[in-house]
Amino acid sequence: MEEKSAESIDQAFHDKEENIFEALFQDLGKHPVESYRDEVGIIEKSATNALNCLEKWMAPTKSRLPLLFFPAKGEVISEPLGVVLVFGSWNFPISLALDPVIGAIAAGNTVMLKASELAPRCASFLAETIPLYMDSNAVKVIVGGVDVGEQLLQQKWDKIFFTGSQRVGRAVMSAAAQHLTPVTLELGGKCPTIVDTLSSPSDIKTMVKRVMGGKWGPCSGQACIGVDYILVEEKFAPTMIDLLKKTIKTFYGDCPIDSENICRIVNTNHFERLHKLLEDPLVAASIIHGGSLDKEKLIIEPTILLNPPLDADIMTEEIFGPLLPIITLNHIQESIEFINSRPKPLTIYAFTKDETFMRQIVSETSSGSVLFNDTIVQFACDVLPFGGVGQSGFGRYHGKYSFDTFSHEKTIMQRSFIIDLEPRYPPWNDFKLKFIRLAYKYDYFNLLLLLIGLKK
Structure with a gap:
């Protein structure tokens, strides 16, 4: 069943690629290239990887036992947890729904997928398409609003996998506790980007493009792993900012609001939330590029802010949008103290060639992951686990780690009757x-x- 399911997902994406592109455009205004990169391609790769590796993942792991237990043998086998509930997310409504489903069915579970109601066209696509390609006894898709989600959480599941906000994550965890159900929470956080002083013009240009790709590239900044803010030395900031402005024009043209290469904000509520972040007079005064909004189109152009107040909402809440604060420091090493004074982020990005500083970032900070000299690409790497720590979530998935997340590792030990050590028994x-x-x-x-x- 597991291999057939993965093959079915792969076939569905092959057959329905244009339908997926259309649904993603209707919900979020995603360009087909972005849709393939972040949604279709991710799932095709994940399904292919599961098909190619499943036999290896399922193989029992032999354990070498200490001689104290001689004669004996031991192994660990993976068995499915049972019936699992997966909550999809609206910002990547296809890939963040089906990527964990692939891991769950690869491990032998049956799955209930709750598609996000905030991406209704994609939710309808999943509900209509999945039954055509997969056994409805193995995978079911349900659509509906908050009330449906609450009803699902009242049921007993063998595992819950949730991707979304910290607020809803707390509610999921609270409901799961009623049945002692294990949970994986993939939440968000303010992902900082440390930019060390770079001397090579080509390195600076590459850094700026990668920062932009990590901020505005994924769903117009509506991504849990997206760049939230930048920490940079004051002396290097003007060089970086100048190139950021030029590259924004290269990527999105003279009028980004009219560009077909930028996603729209998912709905009016999220648009107003982002608008409110800019309404603080001190925050508005820190805008050095952009700031234009189109409520009818639900578009906010790429916006750069320099040193907004650190106690403003834009610096205490996850932005989840195309607003980029830049905080200047006297020395880049101060970035570690800055990050540690805030909740643990999902990811820390750092651009530097200083190996000592790299080791310092790794050893002196805590985050779900650290990526040097690039942004967001770690998410697409199946051989590395993805997950948060602290308020950014817990649990991990991708590739073999998804299989493990939805499996119970059962210990099997077998002993012989040949030797029995009497000192283990009374009388003492x-x-x-x-x-x-x-x-x-x-x-x-x-x-x-x-x-x-x-x-x-």
């Missing part, structure tokens, strides 16, 4: 206590040597 005496002490301290072979006096 000093010799048995000494034997047990030595047994925990030494392996079986050395313990025998100790007992016959050949080893001190």
Whole structure:
């Protein structure tokens, strides 16, 4: 069933690619190239990887047991958890829905997928298409609003996988606790980007493009792993800002609001939330590029802010939109203290060639992941786990890690009747206590040597 399911997803995406592009455009205004890069391609790659690796993932893991247990053998096998509930997310309504589903069915589970109501065309596409390609006894798709989600959470599941906001994540975790259901929470956070001073013009140009790709590239900044703000030394900021402005024009033209290469804000509520962030007079005064909004089109152009107040909402809440604050520092090493004074982020991005500074960032900060000299590409790497820490979530998935997330690793141990150590049984005496002490301290072979006096 697992291989057939993965093949079915792959076939569905092959057959329905244009339908997916249209649904993503209707919901979010995504260009087909962005839709393929972030949605279709991700799922095709994930399904192919699962098909190619499933036999290896499923194979029992043999364990080499200590000689104390001789004669015995042990192994760990993966078994499905049972029936799992997956909540999709509206910003990547196809890939963030089906990527965990692939891991769940690869591990042998049956899945209930709750598609996001905030991306209604994509939700309808999943509900209508999945039954055509997959066994409805293995995977079911349900659509509906908050009330449907709440009803689903009242049921008993063997696993819940949720992608979304910290606020809703708390509600999911609270509901899951009623049944002691294990959960994986993929949440968000303010992902900082540290930009060290760079001397090479080509390196600076590449850095700026990658920062922009990580800020405005994924769904107009509406991404949990997107760049939230930049930390840079004051002396290097003008160079970076000047190139950011020029590259925005290259990417999106003279009037980004009319560009077909930028996604729209998902709905009026989110648009107004972002608008409100800019209404603070001190925040508005920090805008050095952009700031135009079109409520009818739900478009906000790429906007750069320089040193907005650190206690303003834009610097305390996850932005989740195309607004980019830049915070200047006297020394780039101050960025570590700045990050540590805030909740743990999902990802830290850092552009630097200083190996010592790299090690310092890794050892002195805590985050779901760290990526040096690029942004967001870690999400597409199946051989690395993806997940948060602290308020940015917990649990991990992608590739083999998805298979493990939806599996129970069951220990199997088999012993022989040949040898039975009497010191493990009553009645107790000093010799048995000494034997047990030595047994925990030494392996079986050395313990025998100790007992016959050949080893001190």
